[in-house]
Every structure is written in C-alpha cells, then in structure tokens.
Amino acid sequence: MASRNLNMVQLIGNLTRDPEMRYTPQGNAVASFVVATNREWVVGGERKQSVDFHNIVAWNKLAEICGQLLKKGTKVYVMGRLQTRDWTDNTGVKKYKTEVVIEDMILLTPKKDGETTEEADLETETPESTPSVEQQPEADTGEINLDDINLDDLDSSAK
Numbered sequence: 001m002a003s004r005n006l007n008m009v010q011l012i013g014n015l016t017r018d019p020e021m022r023y024t025p026q027g028n029a030v031a032s033f034v035v036a037t038n039r040e041w042v043v044g045g046e047r048k049q050s051v052d053f054h055n056i057v058a059w060n061k062l063a064e065i066c067g068q069l070l071k072k073g074t075k076v077y078v079m080g081r082l083q084t085r086d087w088t089d090n091t092g093v094k095k096y097k098t099e100v101v102i103e104d105m106i107l108l109t110p111k112k113d114g115e116t117t118e119e120a121d122l123e124t125e126t127p128e129s130t131p132s133v134e135q136q137p138e139a140d141t142g143e144i145n146l147d148d149i150n151l152d153d154l155d156s157s158a159k
Contacts, residue, residue: 031063
C-alpha cells in the first residue's frame, strides 16, 4: 500500500518587520521575514485574542520579489511547506528552528494612490519554473475581507 504525505502551509497575516535579504556564497537570494496571524474567539461572553508569529523564508527570484515589494505591516498570503533546521551553537547546545519555506506569495495590501511597483517588469522576468507573485486587484472583486467577519455571528450560528 502506498503511503501519502502532505506538508503544506497557507497563511494570511501581516509582516512584523521588513524582509531581511541575504545571498548564499553561490549567489542565491534568501529573504526571511515574520508573518503574524491573529485570531479571536468568545468564551462565556468574553472576547479572547491570540497572535502567532511564523518565520518565513523565500529563495531565489521569489526572495528578490519579496525584498522589493514587502515591508512592515503588509498583509500577505503565503503558501509553502514546514521545514525544521537544527544546529549546534557555540556552547554546544543543539538548537532547532521551524520555518515556512514559501513557494508562492500574494500581496493583499492594496497599492496606495500614486504608489508604483516594478511588478510588470518582475512578472516578465519570471520563468514558468519560478514561483509566481500576484497582487490583489484594486477593484472590488466581491471577495470576503477576513477583517470584516464578525466572529460573534459565527458563534451564535453554531449553537
């Protein structure tokens, strides 16, 4: 019997800081940043809130695009896989870090009037094998804005 596995992560959240760009000795671009995701729920009439912070890593062309288009506060959708790295620090203690290595990123923060991006140039340079980047259209597409959902409505309908 064949075994099935899946390692896929999808997040929508806001950047907590500008992406950090680095290059490997081989010249590969690496961008790392943190995405915060918020959630709310109600327990006994009291509203509770929680925030999680996710370490995100992008490689090569997608890393360069993230470095150019993203900044602190930007709302993004990212899709990728979980990866845990381990290493031994200078004191001999083994350390672990779990990251989301992304394959796709979509900007969800609309452009401000007069703001320009080099997105058209970037899309023409991106070969089919490289992850794509999309930007949410400025026109109203009828999509649901997650910030507009009233969680109280969800709680009362579940009863």
